[in-house]
Every structure is written in structure tokens, then in C-alpha cells.
């Protein structure tokens with residue numbers, strides 16, 4: 001049977017929060033039984049945009065990771081509370097608003113932190129993938145509908161079609177170590193999870209354009225030309241030791257455990 005999936009491109013998210021607000025607009029002060037109670041005005045982040053700054057001034061960047069409930073096929077929340085949480089045939093995971101009443105412990109059953117406690121209603125809540133809309137003719141949820149950059153895409157596909165898409169587009173799951181088999185996939189996740197080495201090359205106090213910079217690590221050997229400002233940046237790196245060479249001569253050795261601006265290199 002066709003399944004529901006979200007694909008979120010980290011490189012296209014600029015933290016405008018339209019998706020977050022659209023989720024609030026849809027769910028705050030709106031009860032959608034039997035899907036969910038109304039979302040409280042404050043405290044819940046069903047679309048939780050996480051932020052990470054990398055590097056050191058002036059070579060920094062910021063990545064945003066919009067994170068709703070991952071609608072896991074192998075959901076830890078369902079394993080812990082099969083009486084209260086279930087997965088529909090189309091892959092959407094929902095909390096039963098009646099059976100989950102008063103059970104604050106549901107919040108701790110999600111390793112992604114996607115379940116929130118509604119103190120007033122006395123119920124645990126999370127992203128429903130806007131199932132109430134999808135079941136009434138909407139083709140995409142509110143967050144995907146409101147994203148101006150197209151960072152959030154929604155698909156209804158056979159699992160085999162999705163498998164092909166994942167392979168073709170090199171999609172990844174967030175925190176795969178939980179083995180939750182999420183139905184939310186990410187593009188360009190390295191922008192949030194991996195490291196970079198950046199720097200600048202000068203000669204005679206002038207930016208050196210088109211210098212050949214080579215980075216060598218245990219599992220990486222990559223080269224690039226410096227840009228107009230003499231800058232270079234190698235991204236999607238694992239922690240470890242790296243050597244940097246400019247025009248064939250080693251100029252630096254670094255140990256990378258956080259994204260690094262190596263500064264200005266004079267050659």
C-alpha cells in the first residue's frame with residue numbers, strides 16, 4: 001500500500017518558521033478528533049526547527065533541521081505504548097487521544113523528542129502529518145504547503161518507489177542509530193551533522209584566486225580551487241586528522257573535531 005513520506009532539504013531551509021506557524025495555525029485552538037486535541041499556544045514544537053552554527057568567525061555557517069515526528073515504521077513510542085500509539089496502514093503514527101489521557105510517560109518514549117505534554121488537556125501530543133487534512137482531500141500537510149523554498153516535500157508512494165527515490169537522491173534518515181525506520185528523510189543532512197575545514201590563501205598580502213588546495217585525510221582526498229577571495233571550504237567531513245596542501249606543498253596539519261576556520265595561509 002502507498003505510504004506517506006516527508007523529504008526535507010536542510011540546504012533549502014532558512015529558518016523562516018512558516019512551517020512552524022502553519023502548524024500552529026492548523027492546530028492551536030482547533031480540535032481535530034479523533035486525530036488530536038488542540039495544540040497549546042506555547043511550548044509545543046510539532047515542527048521543531050533545530051539550529052546548528054559551524055566554524056569560527058568569519059568563516060561560519062548555520063544549518064537548520066526542521067524535525068517533526070519521524071513517523072517511524074519501527075517506532076520506539078509504539079513499542080513502549082502499543083495500547084496508546086499506533087501506525088496506520090499508510091504509515092502515519094497517531095496517539096489515541098482517549099487512551100493516552102493522563103499518560104505523561106508517553107513523552108519519554110520518543111528518542112527524537114517529538115512528543116509533547118499538553119497540561120491543560122492532560123494528553124501527550126505530536127505531529128499527526130496533518131492526517132485530518134489528508135483524509136479530507138488535501139494532498140500535502142500544512143507545513144509542506146507553507147514552505148516558500150520547497151524545503152519540505154511530501155510524497156504518497158509505494159515503498160519500492162520510495163526506496164528508489166532514497167537511492168537516486170541519496171536521502172538519509174536523521175539519527176539512524178535508533179533503527180526507527182523513519183518516514184521522514186533528509187537531503188543535505190551533512191550541513192547539520194558533518195564538519196568543514198575552511199580558510200583563505202594569500203600571496204604578497206593579496207587574495208590568491210585559483211590556488212589548488214588539496215585536503216588529505218584517512219578517507220578523503222579532495223582538491224578545489226580558491227575563489228576570487230582566495231577562500232576554500234571542504235565540507236561533509238568526519239572527525240580526524242587532515243593535511244592541507246596549497247599548489248602541492250603541505251601548509252597545515254589539523255585535527256578536526258569541530259568545524260574549523262584555519263585562517264589565512266600565506267604562500
Ligand code: SF4
Nearest residue numbers: 013014016017019147
Ligand atoms: S518553511 Fe521551509 S524554509 Fe521556512 S523554516 Fe520551514 S522548512 Fe525552513
Ligand code: SF4
Nearest residue numbers: 069070071072077110
Ligand atoms: S518520532 Fe517519536 S513519536 Fe514519532 S513515531 Fe518515531 S518514536 Fe514515535
Ligand code: SF4
Nearest residue numbers: 023127129130141143
Ligand atoms: S505535518 Fe501537520 S502536524 Fe505535522 S508538523 Fe506539519 S503541519 Fe504540523
